[in-house]
Amino acid sequence: MIVVPCVSPDGKPTKSGLTTLSALKSGASTPEVISEITGQPLFKIRSGLRELINAGFVKQVDEKHQLTPEGSKLIP
């Protein structure tokens, strides 16, 4: 399965981006755990998290990742 990057050119999260945001919402905070929950390879999660951070949907505190208020709004 080919996975597209997590944020599309218009600044909105893609399907795989939303999957990662959902995993964060459910309490996962490290790339390793997100990879396990979503079944996506670790390298894709690490790369996707960088994009989500740059887009303002995720923030990183030490080694942990969490949703920003903007990221939270996207996940019901």
Add this chain to the structure above:
Amino acid sequence: MFLINENDVIGLPLLGGKAPEFEAVTTQGTLRLSDFIGSWLVIFSHPADFTPVCTTEFIAFSEIYNELKKRNTELLGLSVDSVSSHIAWIRNIEEKMGVKIPFPIIADLNKEVSKKFGMIHSAQSKTETVRCVFIIDPESKIRTMLYYPLTTGRNMKEILRIIDALQTTDKHKVATPANWNPGDSVVVPPPGTTEQAEERIKEKYDCKDWYLCFKNL
């Protein structure tokens, strides 16, 4: 590093050394080498998209993709073509040959990654990457380098065999003899002292002599 001409300095990684870090645009987003830490990684370059030998290789790499996953190994392709070209090519492979390419491909238009890995050999081509294979371990160390000429497609069984050999070596602290395949006897590392050489004879190894002993795993 060695000088080809005034303006053409090419890096050549060393076996056992750290693979050079990079950040590159790929068909699956922007990836860094460090994104792969914790997995084995096969980075391979091909001369150009939409070329016959490369197409057969991409199909062959896709066919061993699941075997690589079983070995905690990721695949990463590279050529100096654009992302649009890569996308068009893999869509064509899927449409015409029914094979989906599941791994990312670096679009190394500025040759930044290819130069770091010594993938351009000007005696073969000044503009295209040759067929290189780098097998990198979970700590980003280069464990194998293979270089093939433009006209010779790679052997996937050999790539899998090398990964099996490296992982066996790491796990059991042994070496693998010529033409080794999983299940075959392995070589016990030679003794470093006379005392070890004498002790070795007592072990239940299959020893041809004190320096050449085999065992089954």
